[in-house]
Amino acid sequence: MNPVLRRILTRWAPLWSALGLFAAWELACRAFGIPEYVLPTPSASFAAAWTFREAIWMHAAQTLATTLAGFALAVVFGVVLGVLVGSSRAAYTALNPLLIGFNSVPKVAVVPVLVMWFGIGTVPAVITAFLISFFPIVVNVATGLATLEPELRDVLRSLGATRADILLKVGFPRALPFFFASLKVAVTLAFVGSVMSETVASNLGVGYLMMSASSRFNMALVFAGLLVIAAMGIAMYELFSVVERRSTRWAHRGTEGG
C-alpha cells in the first residue's frame, strides 16, 4: 500500500472506526425501518444534539463538574488508602476484605441512601462518582507498592535507608505507572457513577436530561445524551493517557521509538 495513505489510515484509525459504526447504525435503522422511538438514527441523534445544544451544554457542564469532583476525591482517598494497604502487611490483611465487600455493593443501591442523607442534586452524584471510581486507584497503587522487586528494595536497604526513604525513593516512583493506569479507568467509571445518580436523583446533568427526554419519548435526545457522555469519557481517558505517557516514560520504553 502507498505509505502516505497507510500513515493517514493508521493515524486516524479511531475516526474511521467511529464513522464506520455510525454508518452501519444509520444503514441498519433505514434498511429495517426501525421506528425512531425504538432506536433513532445517528443523524437524528446529532440533529437533536444540535437543536438542544444549549440545554445539553449546561447539563454536560454539570455532569463534567460532578464527575471531576468525585474523581478528585477518589484520587486523594485512593492514594492514601493504596499507600496504606500497599506498604503495610497488617493494613492489607485488615482492610482488603472490607474493600472487596465494599466494591461488590452495587452503587445504584447506594444512591437512595445518599438521597436520604443529602437530598437530591449534586452531592449524591459527586459521592457516587467517588465511590465507584476509587477502588481501582486503591488496588493499583497498592499493587505497585507491594510488587516492588526485593532487589530494588535491597539497594536502598544496603545504604541504611529508613522505611520512609524506601517508600519515597523506590516505592512511589515504581508505583507511578500503576497509579496513572488506574486514573484512566477511574475517570471513566466516575462518569458512570455521576450519570447513574443523576438519572435517579437530580434535576441537573446529562443523566437527568436523558431521563426527562425518555419520559417525553424523545429518543433522539436520549441518544444525543449518550453520545455526549461517551465523548466526555473518551476525552478524559485520552487526557490521562497523555499525562501517563509523559510522566512515566521509563515504563513505556518498549512501545515508543527513542
Place this chain on the structure above:
Amino acid sequence: MSAAFVELDRVTLRYGQGDTLALSETTLKIGRGEFIAVVGPSGCGKSSLLKLVSGLMPPSSGGVAVAGSEVRGPLKIVGMAFQNPTLLPWRTTLANVMLPLEIVQPHRGRLRANRREYEDQARRILAGVGLAGFEDKFPWQLSGGMQQRASLCRALIHEPQLLMLDEPFGALDAFTREELWAILQSLWMERPFTVVLVTHDLREAAFLADTIYVMSKRPGRIVHLRRNPLARPRTLETTFTPEFTELVHELRNHISAVRAAEEEAP
C-alpha cells in the same frame, strides 16, 4: 587477629523451611583495609555471604560482627554492587549514581547546598569507568556491561568503609575488565577501605585481593585460604609473571578439587 573488621563466627544460613542450606559453619576474619576475594562454584552461597555481612539477611545461626559490633540490621557503612546492576529505571545514570548521597549521612544533609560539587564528583567517577557522555541516559539505554559499571560507581560514590562487590566485572570484555581492575586497585591504594569481592575469575582474584578464600560447593564453607604474595601496585605486567600464573594455577586446582567432590557426592 582480634582486631578483625569483619568477623563471621560459624555462620549458617538456611533459606525457607530448612531444605536449602546455603552456608554452613562459615568462619572468616577480615582485617580493616584488607582486600579479600571469595571464589567458589556457582550456587555455593557467595552472594548470600555478602548479604549476611551487609546485614540484609540475618544468619540462621552463628554470629556476624562488623567493626566490633554484632550485625543486627542493614549497615550504614557499606557500598554494595549487586550481581545484577539493579539500577532504578526511572533515574538517569547520573541520578542513579547519586542515590547513596541522598540516603547516607553526612552527604544527605549537605547534598542540597553542594549539589554542583557532588554532581561533578559523580561525573568524575563515571568518566573513570568510561561512562562520560552517558550521564543523562537511562539504564535501559545502556548495555549490560555499562550498567554494571554504573552500579560500581554507585557503590563507590559515598566512599564507604566496607565495599561489597558481587561479580562486578562479569559482563565486561577482557580489556575493559583489566582496565577496571587497575582503577579499583588505585582507588583502594589511595584511600584504603575494606573490600569483599566475589568473583568467578581466578585471575581477577589473584590480581586484586590480599587474601583469597575458596568455598566448597553447596552448602558453602571456606575450604581454603590463600594469602596473595604479589607486591602492589600490580600491573598488567604482573599477570604475565610466573608467580601470578602459579597462583592462578593453584587456585584452579582447589576449585577443581571442590567440583570433583561435587561429582562424587550422591
